[in-house]
Amino acid sequence: MACKDGDGNLIRGEFVGQVSNNEHLLVAVFVEEPDESGQREARAYVCDSDPIGVAEWFPGSVKGNAFTLNSVDGDASIQIELLTDLITGIVTLPSGEMLEFEAAPSSDGGGLYKELVISPDGTVSGTSDGGAVLDGFINADGIISGIVTPPGGEAIQFEVERGRW
Numbered sequence: 177m178a179c180k181d182g183d184g185n186l187i188r189g190e191f192v193g194q195v196s197n198n199e200h201l202l203v204a205v206f207v208e209e210p211d212e213s214g215q216r217e218a219r220a221y222v223c224d225s226d227p228i229g230v231a232e233w234f235p236g237s238v239k240g241n242a243f244t245l246n247s248v249d250g251d252a253s254i255q256i257e258l259l260t261d262l263i264t265g266i267v268t269l270p271s272g273e274m275l276e277f278e279a280a281p282s283s284d285g286g287g288l289y290k291e292l293v294i295s296p297d298g299t300v301s302g303t304s305d306g307g308a309v310l311d312g313f314i315n316a317d318g319i320i321s322g323i324v325t326p327p328g329g330e331a332i333q334f335e336v337e338r339g340r341w
Contacts, residue, residue, distance in 0.1 A: 186210050187241050187258035190306035192286040193279025195267060200224045203277045204288040205256060205263060206305035207238070214239050219305065220254050221288055222267050230269060282306055285324030285332055 188207045195201035201224045210216040220234040232252045234245035241258040251270040256263055263279045287304030294300050300312040300320055312322020312334070321335040 186214070186216070187260065187263075188216070190282040190287045190304060191263045191279035192282045192288075193263075193277055195222070195275045195277045198224075198275060200226075201230060201275070203254075203265075203267065203279055204282075204286075205279055206288045207258060210239075218243065218245060218256070219288060219290065220245055220256065221290070222252075222254065222269075232267075232269070282308070283326070285310065285326050285329075285334070 188209055191205045193203050195203060201222065203220065203222050205218070205220045207218045208216045215237055216239075218234075218236055218238045221232070222234075223229070223231045232247045232254075234247050234252075234254050236243075236245040238245070242256070244253055244255045246253050252268055254265060254267045256265040261281070264277070266274050266276050268274050282304070285304070285308040287306045287308050289302040289304050289310065292300065292302035292310070294314060298314050300310065300314050300322065302310045304310075307327035308324055310322065310324045312320050312324075314320045319335060319337050321333075323331045323333055325331045
């Protein structure tokens, strides 16, 4: 049986948050509209922005507002419960460590950028699953700066240091 909000609706959208007790471990989740059968695609990404650190991708087809996704390489999993105004869950890392998280609906250009392109000249561009558009530049120190434009919103300037993206 599919889980629904208080009005009987399946929750969908793009969410971003931080894993409890770890300020560098971030989570991003996107859940699509359901098809006629209630099936829909969901994607989650958990990372710490360290090139040799944690980076786990969790794609899958799901039903309902509570589900578990396994990582592409099968060494991690994420349990997700979609609530009306946030999502909660537990990510199990390859080490076996289990960490709780909360994520709110994305805002100000935050989201799951599954096709972020970093060109050899340092140009960075991409579009989030929720429709935010990012255009920027990464310098030699690993600082990304640029503009992100949320769907239907105004452009927002940003700067993010290495270790925070």
